Amino acid sequence: MKDVCKPKGHAHECDCGKECLKVEGDRAVIDLSLSPAQPMHYTTLNCVMRKAMRRGCSSIELKGVMGQRYLASTASAPDLYIAVHGTPGNDLGAFLNGPTIEVFGNAQDMTGNTMNSGRIIVHGNAWDVTGLAARGGQILVKGDTGYRVGIHMKEFGGSRPTMVIGGTAKDYLGEYMAGGTILVLGLGGGAPVGRSLGAGMHGGRIFVRGTVGLEQLGPGAAIVPLSPDDEKEVRGLLGEFENAFGAEVPGEMSEYVKVAPSSSRPFSGYYDKTNV
Amino acid sequence: MSETPPTKRLDHRLPERFLPIVNYDLCRVCRRCVNDCSYQALEFRESKVVASGGCVACGRCIAICPANCIEIRPVPPQFAPHGNWSERSRRSILAQASSGGVLLSSCGADDEHPAIFDDLLLDAAQVTNPSIDPLREPVETVTYLGRRPGRLEVCDGKVMVREDDTPLIRMDMPLMFGHISLGSISYNAQQALFMAAKELNIVAGSGEGGLHPDFYQYADHICSEVASGRFGIKPEYLKEVAAVEIKIGQGAKPGHGGHLPGEKVTTMISETRMIPRGTDALSPYPHHDIYSIEDLAQLISVLKESTEYRLPVGVKIAAVHNVGAIASGIVRAGADFLTVDGFKGGTGAAPRVIRDHAGLPVEVAIAAVDRRLTQEGLRNRVTVCAGGGIRSSADMIKALALGADVVMVSTSAMVAMGCRVCQQCHRGLCSWGIATQRDDLTSRLDPNVAAARIVRLFRAWNEELKEVLGAMGIDAVESLVGNRDRLRYRGPNPKIAEVMNVKHIGEGWG
Amino acid sequence: MNDRKDREVRTDRLGMPVQAENYTASRPPGWQGQLGGCGIASCISLKGGRIDGDRIARMLTIMEERENGLGAGYACYGLFPERRDQYCLQFFFDDEEGKQAVEDFLDGRLDILHDEKVFLRERSTISPPYPLVWRYFANVPHAREWRGTRDLGEEDYLVELVQHINERVPKAFCVSSGKDMAVFKGNGYSYEIADLYDLGRYSGTMWLSHSRFPTNSPAWWAGAHPLSLLDWGVCHNGEITSYGVNRKLVEMNGYKCTVLTDTEVVTYLWDLLVRRNGLPTEVAAFVMAPSTFQEISLLPPAERRLAEWLRITYKEAFLNGPFSIIVGRSQPDISLIALADRKKLRPMIAGLSPNEEVAYCASEESAIRIVEPDARTWAPGAGNPFIAVAGKGIVRRGTEPSFQGVSL
Structure with a gap:
């Protein structure tokens, strides 16, 4: 692999972002307000970030982020910590593979798209399609999320994605879910989840604090009682949420509802294989 | 009584x-x-x-x-x-x-409508230009896959080449193997395809089921597929391959998702797809991060960021009635190559009602895409790949002349391995060890033997392509691509010729 | 003049009847283009001196066996020294109506400085109708408002104007539109056309010429060679087998194909690659007649990279099949380019006068020898351009290694 980061449309390594990158020891700070181009283009920012990663920085602090997309996509250093101040754009941490990203603000859509491992901590809201197809790692959202969150999360072996939403989630939470855990706390009031919850889910589990009506469930999803193992998992996630945000979390297990697949083969009788 | x-x-x-x-x-x-x-x-x-x-x-x-x-x-x-x-x-x-079920089938649409390919006749050189003997004079079939710059900048009389801006894959023939996932076919069958692609110096699709660790040795000849199921997408699946392709649709089942039944999800499949053994592997009908064209641009961009702009990123769509405009949008969204999969394309499992009744024949789709991209001045920026029911070198040649840079084949490669197109792939009982995961059946297919058969078939097709090029007085395949002047239509419906911008037989040029 | 009723049956040299329809400016109905063989010849004064029209006519006519009387033409460069900075638009009109329509259209769009009838000596052997041939000397107005909403450069503006007329204005066809040059062509043998225009009355720095052996008629005056756009003039022998591909590229770039021949597309390609894309002349030649990938792989690295990327980028500009072409332009200098296809399937001989003042290119050596018995001659290589520039001499003989002299 070439050790050159090449923003779109430039043949050579980007240097227009030089002045915004400050490295002290193994800590990097990227202040977007110092960029000659305002707002800084995402290709430049990602290029500068990759430069910091290649220099082996263990932490990267981004200041003044304003909608720049695809930050830290496929970033793979397990010990890397990235702090994002401002509003990161869509696909934050897509295909993420190890690092921790902490957002001090709201995240836009598709945060943690198809992530493998690592953590994304959002001290605000994260909107639609958060955690799409995640296969591992953790997403913690202090506030609310949007529609179609946690679609098609899946687990395999030791990889098991988890997501904790402090506020609420809208419709189609956990659609096609094939593994992993989603926990919705519903803090701040309002219905914790919307309609078509877990539509077509055939793996994984969704825990919701509060009530879930049967009419809210999508096809293939069922309400089942929490097992002792489930309670242990919920408590563990609550602990991580508390550590991340320093917020009090309700620990009364009777308040939680578990939604799980009614079958791992929800549509197995759907097809007719007759040789006509 | x-x-x-x-x-x-x-x-x-x-x-x-x-x-x-x-x-x-x-x-x-x-x-x-x-x-x-x-x-x-x-x-x-x-x-x-x-x-x-x-x-x-x-x-x-x-x-x-x-x-x-x-x-x-x-x-x-x-x-x-x-x-x-x-x-x-x-x-x-x-x-x-009796069942109340949705009828399931596999392979391509098996209706008896004649392929439009069969209604097209090729041109040849006589008198006004010479034909070329491909056995004795060079006839080139080298083909590049990826985005092209459109023009080269000139500074002070010096022509500037910025090859890093437009990653391209060089292939020895205008051919690629379509995306057939591990799961829909066996380990041995997929290995045979990859081995053959390497030997032929072309590209093979990974399918959407991830890439088995053993197959990274062929990564230079693999185009990895990002489909709505997002199976097995690890960083190396994006970074170590030759190209990445976003699958929007498949010709055999436009608008439909994927469904690998749990009985095919063996230990190996579950490891590669990164899902538990025995669960259904579902690919949602749409990508849930693509509900519109600007979302497609977003997925293309994130894949380019993720691969640091080193790989061509393509988009595959099923041929549908508005394919020209969709293709234009895909190119404008930043795709480096575009694959159009026609109505008769194959599948490991699809509802019969969709397989047999939805989509657009690839011949018309290629012509529509080529024409639309030309009208919009985009055609020389993008590589157009097309397939779906390519049965012979003649089909391949006609697809090139209609406007495809690269022709995608899948079923014909499987037939080379032994498939007889019995259309039972969805049952997982393939007696040839191709479309099955049963160990006793897959062991019937020797990847070395199968790969050699595939290589022989497509080398022969490439020779046939050169024969036809030579007969047309063309010595490089790029001069055939989109050269519809060298085709004539002889079928029953001249309207088809008109929409494909192909003249009718009997209509000359000069 | 446009009376098509009373006409005698014309025969060609072998006594074959020639279909009597004869079209001048208007495109013949059902016209789908024309194929055929040809003879081409050209000469250029390397010191910028003057060569008179009789000389090129002798060159072309000696190759009479290459034509069948269905089209011949000449282009002269350095023709109007006193008006060398003005565009010369030379038209065929079917009749006064076409002329009026063009003048109405040009009114306000170009500053016409002078116009005149082009002399035609009517001949008994060329059957009527003849076109009315007229030339206008013009400048492109500088006021922005004349150029509509798009800020086109002067040349692009003129291209659009000329293509509009050729596509849309009935009974009129602009046969040349460059500075300091004009095209003289028509339906007849090379000597008939030379006689018709009385070429001896003209002299210029460079001449191109072409005689035609089409496989089909009707004959169309405007469709004869040289084909010209701006100052580009192209004479072409052969048949481009990649026409459909090349045509797509020029159409993508806004050119309108009105003559429907491969030569027209070659003309637009030169304009696109050299004037608009800024490629050096010899680089454009390598684009049109590229080396094989095998040959490219043997080049030194910098050449290899450029050759490969030219081929990838401009694959639609690759002219496949047999051709030899002679291309002229007057801007920035009067230049002659000769190029044969990469397999050298059509003939091309270059020559230089003993005093090294005049360079020649032609299909046959005889065309050079008839006017320059002691010329030194050589054959430019396949896909290897010959380039001569008035005032500079022979820049490239066409025998050098590829990319020699190209900045890398």
């Missing part, structure tokens, strides 16, 4: 479609056919091999019979003849009335 109606339930058993006939004069009773029939359509009874029902005409028994004594006969129509109520329509109704 009427008879008392029978009280037992009628199960409306359907008549057999195929009947294996054994010539007992020749049969050595070795029973290899019985052992090899994965559909259990032959049995050994009273010292004879007899048909036991359920034959699908996969042809395995014929091929392995050492006495050459088996013949498979299609069973003649069993229902009263009717011009409208075909045998199939009645069989379908009876089956669905």
Whole structure:
């Protein structure tokens, strides 16, 4: 692999972002307000970030982020910590593979798209399609999320994605879910989840604090009682949420509802294989 | 006096479609056919091999019979003849009335409409220009896959080349293998495809089921697929391959998702797809991060960021009626190559109603895409790949002349391995060890042998391409791409020729 | 003049009847283009001196066996020294109506400085109708408002104007539109056309010429060679087998194909690659007649990279099949380019006068020898351009290694 980061449309390594990158020891700070181009283009920012990663920085602090997309996509250093101040754009941490990203603000859509491992901590809201197809790692959202969150999360072996939403989630939470855990706390009031919850889910589990009506469930999803193992998992996630945000979390297990697949083969009788 | 109606339930058993006939004069009773029939359509009874029902005409028994004594006969129509109520329509109704299910099928649409390819005739050079002998003079088939710059900048009389801006893959022929996932086909079959792609120096699609660790040795010749199921997408799946392709649709089932039934999700498949063993592997119908064209641009961009702009990123769509405008949007969204999969394209499993009734024949789709991209001044920026029912080098050549830079083949590669297109892939019982995960069946396919057969087939096709190019007086394949002047239409519907911008036979040029 | 009723049956040299329809400016109905063989010849004064029209006519006419009387033409460069900075638009009109329509259209769009009838000496052997041939000397107005909403450069503006007329204005066809040059062509043998225009009355720095052996008629005056756009003039022998591909590229770039021949597309390609894309002349030649990938792989690295990327980028500009072409332009200098296809399937001979003042290119050596018995001649290589520039001499003989002299 070439050790050159090449923003779109430039043949050579980007240097227009030089002045915004400050490295002290193994800590990097990227202040977007110092960029000659305002707002800084995402290709430049990602290029500068990759430069910091290649220099082996263990932490990267981004200041003044304003909608720049695809930050830290496929970033793979397990010990890397990235702090994002401002509003990161869509696909934050897509295909993420190890690092921790902490957002001090709201995240836009598709945060943690198809992530493998690592953590994304959002001290605000994260909107639609958060955690799409995640296969591992953790997403913690202090506030609310949007529609179609946690679609098609899946687990395999030791990889098991988890997501904790402090506020609420809208419709189609956990659609096609094939593994992993989603926990919705519903803090701040309002219905914790919307309609078509877990539509077509055939793996994984969704825990919701509060009530879930049967009419809210999508096809293939069922309400089942929490097992002792489930309670242990919920408590563990609550602990991580508390550590991340320093917020009090309700620990009364009777308040939680578990939604799980009614079958791992929800549509197995759907097809007719007759040789006509 | 009427008879008392029978009280037992009628199960409306359907008549057999195929009947294996054994010539007992020749049969050595070795029973290899019985052992090899994965559909259990032959049995050994009273010292004879007899048909036991359920034959699908996969042809395995014929091929392995050492006495050459088996013949498979299609069973003649069993229902009263009717011009409208075909045998199939009645069989379908009876089956669905029993099951209540959605009829499932595989391979490409098997309707009997003639392919438009068969209505096209190629041109050749006579007098006004010379034909070329490809055995003795160079005729080039080198083809590049990826985005092209459109023009080269010139500074002070110096032509600037910025090759890093537009990653391209160089292939020895205008051919690629389509995306067939591990899961829909066996490990051995996929390995054979990858080995053949490497040997031919072309690109093979990974399919959407991730990439087995053993296959990274072929990564330089693999185009990895990002489909809505997002199976097995690890960083190396994006970074170490030759190209990345976003799958929006498949010609056999436009608008439909994927469904690998749990029984095919073996330990190996579960590891590669990164899902638990035995669960259904579902690919959502749409990508849930793509509900609009700007979302596609977003996924293209994130893949380019993720691969640091080193790889071509493509988009595959099923050919649908508005394909020209969609293609234009895809190019504008930043795709480096575009693959159009036609109506007759193959599948490992698709609802029959979609397979047989939705989409656009690839011939028309190629012409529409080529024309639209030309009209919009985009055609020289993007590589157009097209496939879906390419059965021969003639189809390939006509697809090139209609406007495809690269022709995608899948079914023909599988036929080279042994597939007889019996359309039972969805049952996972493939007796040739191709579309199955059963160890006893997959072990029948030797990847080395299968790869060699694929290589021989497509080398021969490439030679046939060169023969035709030479006959047309063209010495490099790029001068055929989109050269519809060198085609004529002879079919029943001149309107088709008109929409494809191909002249009718009898219409000259000069 | 446009009376098509009374006409005598014309025969060609072998006594074959020639279909009597004869079209001048208007495109013949059902016209789908024309194929055929040809003879081409050209000469250029390397010192910028003057060569008179009789000389090129002798060159072309000696190759009479290459034509069948269905089209011939000449282009002269350095023709109007006193008006060398003005565009010369030379038109065929079917009749006064076409002329009026063009003048109405040009009114306000170009500053016409002078116009005149082009002399035609009517001949008994060329059957009527003849076109009315007229030339206008013009400048492109500088006021922005004349150029509509798009800020086109002067040349692009003129291209659009000329293509509009050729596509849309009936009974008129602009046969040349460059500075300091004009095209003289028509339906007849090379000597008939030379006689018709009385070429001896003209002299210029460079001449191109072309005689035609089409496989089909009708004959169309405007469709004869040279084909010209701006100051580009192209004479072409052969048949481009990649026409459909090349045509797509020029159409993508806004050119309108009105003549429907491969030569027209070649003309637009030169304009696109050299004037608009800024490629050096010899680089454009390598684009049109590229080396094989095998040959490219043997080049030194910098050449290899450029050759490969030219081929990838401009694959639609690759002219496949047999051709030899002679291309002229007057801007920035009067230049002659000769190029044969990469397999050298059509003939091309270059020559230089003993005093090294005049360079020649032609299909046959005889065309050079008839006017320059002691010329030094050589054959430019396949896909290897010959380039001569008035005032500079022979820049490239066409025998050098590829990319020699190209900045890398």
